[in-house]
Amino acid sequence: MSAPITYRQPVSRLWWLRKRTYFLFVLRELSSIFVAWFAVFLMIMVVAIGRSEASYQNFLNWAASPVVIVINVVALAFLILHTVTWFVLTPQAMVVRGPGSRRALATKEVNVAGRWVPAATAVRVGGRLPAAAVIASQYAGLLVVSAFIAWLVLR
Amino acid sequence: MTKRHLEPILWLLFSGGGVVAAVFLPILVVLFGLAIPLGLVQPDYNHLHAVVSHWLTRLVLLGLVVLMLFHWAHRFRYTLHDGLQLRSEVPIAVLCYGGALLGSLATLVIVLTL
Numbered sequence: 001m002s003a004p005i006t007y008r009q010p011v012s013r014l015w016w017l018r019k020r021t022y023f024l025f026v027l028r029e030l031s032s033i034f035v036a037w038f039a040v041f042l043m044i045m046v047v048a049i050g051r052s053e054a055s056y057q058n059f060l061n062w063a064a065s066p067v068v069i070v071i072n073v074v075a076l077a078f079l080i081l082h083t084v085t086w087f088v089l090t091p092q093a094m095v096v097r098g099p100g101s102r103r104a105l106a107t108k109e110v111n112v113a114g115r116w117v118p119a120a121t122a123v124r125v126g127g128r129l130p131a132a133a134v135i136a137s138q139y140a141g142l143l144v145v146s147a148f149i150a151w152l153v154l155r
Numbered sequence: 156m157t158k159r160h161l162e163p164i165l166w167l168l169f170s171g172g173g174v175v176a177a178v179f180l181p182i183l184v185v186l187f188g189l190a191i192p193l194g195l196v197q198p199d200y201n202h203l204h205a206v207v208s209h210w211l212t213r214l215v216l217l218g219l220v221v222l223m224l225f226h227w228a229h230r231f232r233y234t235l236h237d238g239l240q241l242r243s244e245v246p247i248a249v250l251c252y253g254g255a256l257l258g259s260l261a262t263l264v265i266v267l268t269l
Binding site for chain 1: 170173174176177179182183184186187188192193194196198203204206219223224226227229231233234238239240258265
């Protein structure tokens, strides 16, 4: 990697405090710390459950300590922020096509032995689901998964 | 060059982890992070042991944890880089992806030996 040597405007380390949207962006990025935290937390629990009832009880005592409870309350807030922002971003990041879509022929330039020549290709067009429908279906998925996990653990 | 080939894979792991974190984590934190430790609900140990020991649960756990760790690695890398303006790119990438890789290997060992 050879980056060109150009002037770079210095940016303050606290640039994200200047605007509310910047601050929200950084909060959203920080949610990843809690994703990792809870992945580790889950594995600690799984190891404890795998060992014995006594070690599961030890895990519960540790998990019920005020520090861990506070961390998990903060984690829940950040993870809800993650879920809400992730669901909003999905329809912007990908095109979801419903039953109204169809295949259409199109041409595309491909490189054959150094020359760009047109070639036939098929693309899907039409039937794009509105953002609200994509977001709603993600919440439906969240509900189904949450209900299933709660049922599996608590039945 | 390798970095250029890896980038799409890392991005895929990041977005896969983002999806599973968004869908699975709220209920898991409510249940295992808060309700069960606080004694609001008390599932039986033998039942939990049976659920966790099932091969499908172990497979799902492995998938979830690996994706979430790489989600963290990718996003946290850019948090350090853009948020805190830390410019030492290689050590940051090694720390983040290396951490996720180590965590994934540990998870693999855990689910195989459970």
